[in-house]
Amino acid sequence: MMNNVIELRDLVVVRGDRTVIPGLTLGVAAGVTGLLGPSGCGKSTLLRSVVGVQRIRSGAVEVLGLPAGDRGLRDRVGYVTQAASVYDDLTVAENLRFFARVLGVLRGEVDAAVAAVDLGEQRDQVVGNLSGGQRSRASLAVALLGDPDVLVLDEPTVGLDPVLRRDLWRLFHRLADRGKAVLVSSHVMDEADRCDRLLLMREGRIIADGTPDAIRGSARDIEAAFLQIVEAPA
Amino acid sequence: MSARVTLAVAGRVLRQVRRDHRTLAMLLVLPCLLMSLLWWMFADLPGNAFDGFGPALLAIFPFTVMFLVTSVTTLRERGSGTLERLLSMPMGKLDFLLGYALAFGVLAAVQSALAVAVSVGLLGLDVNGPVWLLGVVAVVDAVLGTALGLLVSAFADTEFQAVQFMPAFVVPQLLLCGLFVARDELPAVLSALSNVLPLSYAVDAMQELVGTADQASVWADVSVVLAFALAGLALGAATLRRRTP
Numbered sequence: 189m190m191n192n193v194i195e196l197r198d199l200v201v202v203r204g205d206r207t208v209i210p211g212l213t214l215g216v217a218a219g220v221t222g223l224l225g226p227s228g229c230g231k232s233t234l235l236r237s238v239v240g241v242q243r244i245r246s247g248a249v250e251v252l253g254l255p256a257g258d259r260g261l262r263d264r265v266g267y268v269t270q271a272a273s274v275y276d277d278l279t280v281a282e283n284l285r286f287f288a289r290v291l292g293v294l295r296g297e298v299d300a301a302v303a304a305v306d307l308g309e310q311r312d313q314v315v316g317n318l319s320g321g322q323r324s325r326a327s328l329a330v331a332l333l334g335d336p337d338v339l340v341l342d343e344p345t346v347g348l349d350p351v352l353r354r355d356l357w358r359l360f361h362r363l364a365d366r367g368k369a370v371l372v373s374s375h376v377m378d379e380a381d382r383c384d385r386l387l388l389m390r391e392g393r394i395i396a397d398g399t400p401d402a403i404r405g406s407a408r409d410i411e412a413a414f415l416q417i418v419e420a421p422a
Numbered sequence: 423m424s425a426r427v428t429l430a431v432a433g434r435v436l437r438q439v440r441r442d443h444r445t446l447a448m449l450l451v452l453p454c455l456l457m458s459l460l461w462w463m464f465a466d467l468p469g470n471a472f473d474g475f476g477p478a479l480l481a482i483f484p485f486t487v488m489f490l491v492t493s494v495t496t497l498r499e500r501g502s503g504t505l506e507r508l509l510s511m512p513m514g515k516l517d518f519l520l521g522y523a524l525a526f527g528v529l530a531a532v533q534s535a536l537a538v539a540v541s542v543g544l545l546g547l548d549v550n551g552p553v554w555l556l557g558v559v560a561v562v563d564a565v566l567g568t569a570l571g572l573l574v575s576a577f578a579d580t581e582f583q584a585v586q587f588m589p590a591f592v593v594p595q596l597l598l599c600g601l602f603v604a605r606d607e608l609p610a611v612l613s614a615l616s617n618v619l620p621l622s623y624a625v626d627a628m629q630e631l632v633g634t635a636d637q638a639s640v641w642a643d644v645s646v647v648l649a650f651a652l653a654g655l656a657l658g659a660a661t662l663r664r665r666t667p
Contacts, residue, residue: 243665262512273503277438289430
């Protein structure tokens with residue numbers, strides 16, 4: 189059994205008067221873990237809890253043995269929010285240089301991050317003029333700065349062309365091969381096969397947990413498996 | 423707190439403003455034009471009414487402009503997810519706030535240098551105290567505007583609301599700062615109220631510089647404004663939450 193990098197115990201999150209996560213216990217080890225589910229199922233809330241920016245009602249979230257959001261984690265966890273959290277009025281390189289200075293990492297890492305997300309040609313363009321996919325890749329590049337041990341990525345591949353999507357998943361696996369934990373959410377079921385481990389989420393609960401093959405079982409694809417699980421008689 | 427992060431934030435904010443040519447032009451040119459307009463209004467009247475109103479305006483511009491600019495930019499930063507990302511990084515809340523205060527303080531220094539140069543050099547505003555001290559007062563006013571702008575942006579969900587805070591927070595201070603009715607001639611309640619509003623001290627400092635030019639009392643006023651600004655920044659830091667609902 190591998191050591192868990194992320195540990196959630198009885199996590200309860202209430203937003204407004206809605207219980208988004210009604211009580212979740214989960215361990216995530218190194219490797220590429222996919223969190224799949226329809227939008228509104230609580231994926232972002234779960235990821236925000238792991239990063240430590242979500243106010244939680246009860247339970248515990250630990251990352252690398254420290255409480256989520258702990259000071260000691262702030263340069264060890266890379267986070268991509270669902271909105272591209274970069275400055276639209278700065279260029280790609282300016283954005284990265286700024287976040288690199290905040291993180292205190294060397295400028296040389298900026299070039300490596302730009303190359304990793306394949307934005308070399310756009311590096312001196314203002315982010316606001318880029319396509320949606322390019323903006324989200326700029327945001328992903330920021331998360332790669334400082335070579336964090338844990339990457340929490342909220343729908344990083346939305347709207348990307350298939351070639352690029354494949355390249356990014358390869359990047360995630362290269363990071364995982366170096367011992368990193370990569371937790372990626374997606375609402376696109378066909379991305380399931382790219383994960384080492386798959387978590388299917390619905391209404392704040394994990395309804396399936398295992399390798400893509402194990403979850404698919406005899407079903408045609410993950411979407412069909414999802415439906416089977418949801419509609420199975422209790 | 424870290425000087426590296428504070429300077430990174432300040433540098434980034436200035437770079438963003440520099441890229442926005444229209445905003446930059448308005449920040450720098452508008453106060454000069456408005457001072458000229460004020461001078462023109464009084465041009466055909468006897469006496470030195472411009473010397474009476476001019477200094478107050480020099481205090482009001484940096485305060486108002488920076489209040490608006492800051493509250494809207496911070497709100498954008500909260501909405502776009504960049505603040506959430508920064509707060510998940512090794513950035514102190516004060517680094518963020520001081521970075522903003524520093525950037526807008528620099529902008530205010532340039533803005534005021536131009537407005538003062540036009541007022542004193544071109545429009546003949548009579549200043550008895552040292553002219554550079556006018557600049558100091560203006561920068562402190564701007565930092566006050568930035569601090570209050572940061573603070574109120576925490577209570578606004580949209581840019582529309584943020585802009586509405588201007589009549590709520592700025593206009594009462596404008597009315598009570600002594601520009602329209604001398605503060606000691608206001609009804610007792612309003613006079614007492616004007617004593618606890620920071621802009622009153624900013625305007626006092628400017629008027630002092632133009633009038634008797636008692637430097638000690640200028641510095642006393644400046645310290646009051648600065649104290650308000652620091653309190654605003656501290657309260658602003660309290661409203662920046664790493665964890666949000």
